[in-house]
Amino acid sequence: MSAVDEVHENETDEDKKPSGLDEALPMEVDDQDFFDQKSSSATAANSAMKPESCVSAQSSSDEDQSNNESPIDSIHTDWSESDYLDAFQRKLSRGALGLTHSDRNSIIEEIHGVNTHIQEESPDLIRSSLLSLSTELRALVQDNAANGNTNSKEPSLSTAYILSQCIGSSSKRTYVNTPEFQLRFLRCDNFDARAAAIRMMKWLNLVHEVYGAYALYRPIQITDFTRRERKILQSGWLQVLPFRDRSGRRALIWLGEMGFNYDPVVRMKVLLFVLLAGTRDAETQRKGIVYLIWPFKTPRESVDTDNDRDYDMLSYARLAKIFVEATPTKCCAVHCCITSGNESMRSPWLISLYKLMFTLFENSMPVFNARVRFHVGTVQDSLEQLSGYGIPSGVIPITTTGTVKTVYLKQWLKLQRRIDDPLDEANELKFIDCPLSTDVLFRSGSTMLHNPGNVMFRGLIEAKIQELFGSNQLEDSHSSFSPPISTTKTKEDIAIGIVEEVVRDKNGRFLVWNSKDDCWKVLRDASAVTTKVATAYRDLKLKVAKVKDQQEQQQQQQQQQL
Known part of the structure; x- marks a missing residue:
């Protein structure tokens, strides 16, 4: 075990953050894939004690489906939580069976957060997608006008969108037509313009029903709520x-x-x-x-x-x-x-x-x-x-x-x-309420390792420390290493290099907690950033050096005993 790994072992649970899957991803999806092991065990343990009504519902589930019985009708008031979970399990697993093997595994990876399937966005893609979205919106308006609304109780698909274009002195001023608003829907549907246009119209119908016409030409605000x-x-x-x-x-x-x-x-x-x-x-x-x-x-x-x-x-x-x-x-x-x-x-x-x-x-x-x-x-x-x-x-x-x-x-x-x-x-x-995944946070009394950016930041520091171990360039007085003065890098030099990697390579920012406004703010003072990074580097290096010395002392004691 390396010194850096030893430091991880000695950290508290609050300082740790999972870096990947705890177990290998399953290659196939079956019923139990929708539940954690504890819930699966609980479900199995309670199977023998299910109420008779529950057993009856299970044995006749296929027959109930053929008779078009509503799933609500199969709910029993004497079921336990395990009975309900069994019913959910059957329904969810049947739905997953309709997916391909590739789609199922892709979804599993995305659920675990190891594959987010993000499409690269270029200026050309954004520009062409916005134009395609405008074309699809016009086409949907024409289609709805031609087909009419067969259900008088529900608005047609394009009702709220048409209303949003008629509000104000100029339709260009409504926020519905801004790239910021429309990109939400394009990103949601992986830049499928047709799907994004349908989703956008459904959304406008929903906000119009819930909020009113004003939500069609400006963003929803907290002042829109009553006391x-x-x-x-x-x-x-x-x-x-x-x-x-x-x-x-x-x-x-x-x-x-x-x-x-x-x-x-x-x-x-x-x-x-x-x-x-x-x-x-x-x-x-x-x-x-x-x-x-x-x-x-x-x-x-x-x-x-x-x-x-x-x-x-x-x-x-x-x-x-x-x-x-x-x-x-x-x-x-x-x-x-x-x-x-x-x-x-x-x-x-x-x-x-x-x-x-x-x-x-x-x-x-x-x-x-x-x-x-x-x-x-x-x-x-x-x-x-x-x-x-x-x-x-x-x-x-x-x-x-x-x-x-x-x-x-x-x-x-x-x-x-x-x-x-x-x-x-x-x-x-x-004012920043939620840092980005590449942002590095500084807050007194906390390592902030539940933030992905701080995990990345710590990894950069550990890499620098490993380089120093490899070249015997630890300048800590408590360490047994004695590097040549001419080849030793100062912690300020290393800190500057780490700052450049975060800002230039990771496109990250350095944020500090503002207790007055209860939010995060960008730390724009370059010298202050360097000082905080150098301090973080020094603190972790001291921990690693201490663990390294302890390992060497244990090895020496073992050799003496032999």
Whole structure:
């Protein structure tokens, strides 16, 4: 074991970050691939104890399908969480069987964050794709005008888009026509102009239904919410994580009752805002987003909600299905965390949630269902399982006892107000809520190794230290090495080289935490950057040198004993 590896061994769990798959990727996808090992074991252990109704439902599942029985009808109130997971498992595995071997393995790699399938973007590609998108939008308008709307209850595909072009003194001023808005949809559909045009029109119909006409000519802002809606937004049932996963993707998490105790339109209003605000940057739009679903019962009295009103789950299902088809950010994975042994697992509310999930899976494309993974166990079990997929579990806003944390959410919402300030157009660049995957972070008292950029940064430092070990150029007084003075590089020289690699080769930035504004800001002082990098290099080198000396002393003691 090398000295650098020894340093890794001595680090705490908070300083570690998974660098790849914990296990080899399976070459084939079967039923158990949709569940972690703990959930598979729990499912198998409970199979013998299933209620008779559950066994009956399993044995007749094929017959039920032939009779066109709705999956909602197969829900039983006496099922355990394992029974529900078995039912989900069968449905998801059937959907995955419709995919090719190559597609299945590609999805598995993407779920684990080892292959993000990003298309290289050149100025020519962007320019030609935007032109093609405009052509497809016009063609869809003409097609809808020629075919008419056969369903008077639902708007035609192009209704909201046509309205967006008629608002204001000039259609060119509506943000729907800006490259920034349209590139979201092109990136989501891998620059397939036809698919992007359909997705964009569905999205405009959705925001028009939820927000109104003003959302067709300017971006959605936090000031669009009423006071009561802002309380719902701040309650924490929907949050975006402050850091990316190991492949640079952002994560959106639903917690507790996940907003199902609110009006369906208000719930969707919150979802659309959080999604758009959390995916402003090009990296997130290119790499996609990860969804985390963590249902559990929460005390309703803590929030001013519609406690006494029960909403039809079909209303949620209709809006959710439209959202899946219209969302402008690619979904890379869906992780559902189920707390086993939870007394609320059989509550009427959670049973309704399972019915909704069944409905969504029934109407979703197989390529979407294949991205769903379930994690069953305690809260700590689920956090560990998520870490195996490259998700920084340390920043997930839930305690081990199941309490939702809202500290970061409140900071994030406060920052959105400043970003949306019309008096300062540069706010989006000035205030950074989520660093890019190549950004290096400096914050007092933390190594920030849950940030991909800091993992990359540490790797660069370790490479420099390994070079010094190889050439005996350790200038630390505690080390047994004594390099020639003429060949020794100072830590400042090495720091300058590391800074150049981060900025020039990785296109990264150096950020510092601003406690006053509760956000990250770019450190533009070159000398300050060099000093911080040199300090980080020195600290790690001292650790490596100390471990190296300890290894040599142990070897000497072993030789003396021989």
